Amino acid sequence: MKVTIKYFGLIADITHQKEEVFTFDVDTLKLGDLMESLSQEYAGLNQASFSVAVNKKMATDDLLLADNDVVALLPPFAGG
């Protein structure tokens, strides 16, 4: 299955890109498991604060992802 991940603000500063596509050898994947492998890939995510949306809706870790889902990592911005 293929999952697109979008990064915003400080999270994109950590990942050094705004979007990337991951391919997994499984048919379904829990959002929580995806987040775990992401934080192994990018150590900086562990200290960051952010909310996660799947297909443009905020979601929780137990959500099951499907092929072609789009996941977004949105941190609060501070500036004004």
Place this chain on the structure above:
Amino acid sequence: MEIAKRYLRQVSLSEIGAAGQQKLRNAKVLVIGAGGLGCPVLQMLATSGVGTLGIVDGDMVEETNLHRQLLFSADDCGKSKVDVAADAIQKLNPEVETHIYPYFIGESNIAGITKSYDILVDCTDNIASRYLINDIAVFTKKPMAYASIHKFEGQVSVFNYKNGPTYRCLFPEKESSAVPNCVTSGVLGVLPNTLGMLQASEVLKMILGIGKVLSGRVLIYDALEMCFNELEFQKNDTQIEIAYQKGKALTEGSNLNFELDKTTFLEKCKDEKCLVIDLREAHELPKLPFGSIVSIPFSRLAEHQSKIKKDQQIIVFCQSGLRSKKALELLINNGFTNVQHLQNGVQSLRLTATN
């Protein structure tokens, strides 16, 4: 109602009309932060004819503000932002009534400052202030028009609109590292102006009751990619309850925590770190037998307060506790963060008159 010529182009929109213009005139909007976001919000709300605008900011205008904060010019550097902003608004639209609060919001003053406004606009530059605004908005049932920026990106949303999702529903508070602001990470001048315009649009729509308010949705703008993303989020009852309780504490704290009983008061009179102020006139007796007490009659407090540091621990008292309660409110509303007063005044001490 006679409509000033300056509003004709918007009054001619059927969605607004004379009735809409009257709604704008009746509206009371508090803009918290007069920086990159606050400037465009204030400019648009003022020229659109929002009747009452409160402006909160403790900063002075600095040269580094000038590339993006268009209410200010080079001559204004070193002056109080709220003073300059209020003058600029008067020039843009003399019909607008402005109220200025030349200090930063905090737990001790947010309830008082926000009290008389219908809509709170979050133009601050730090996360702690955003939670404070959210919590008071939830407890006092007011909408919060939010925007924030990071380098070339920005977010906009409206929280707590008609009992809708809140800032805490989108971003539950976590004990995490500090989130950088413009000072630490830099900002493209045009960016906060774009976001401020979006924020002002939402404020106008809420006042006018038109269109679809950006509630339960956060709009994310990326100026470099020139793209908008929108994410939906839901109400989270646990988070709303946290906000309600915190907002309640902020509101009630302004009455409860600031009253001293006589025992604590007498201890504080011996504490060198405390500035104890006798608000009574010179003829009022009995005088208290503590050399450290400073005499500033209530009628002259306003002119003396500029000599006192905002974080100084201050105790005020008078004969019955009435003047000291008023003085407490005055000081808190002027940004003093550590003020208390003697409940029921000197008469509660049951001292006999001495000179």
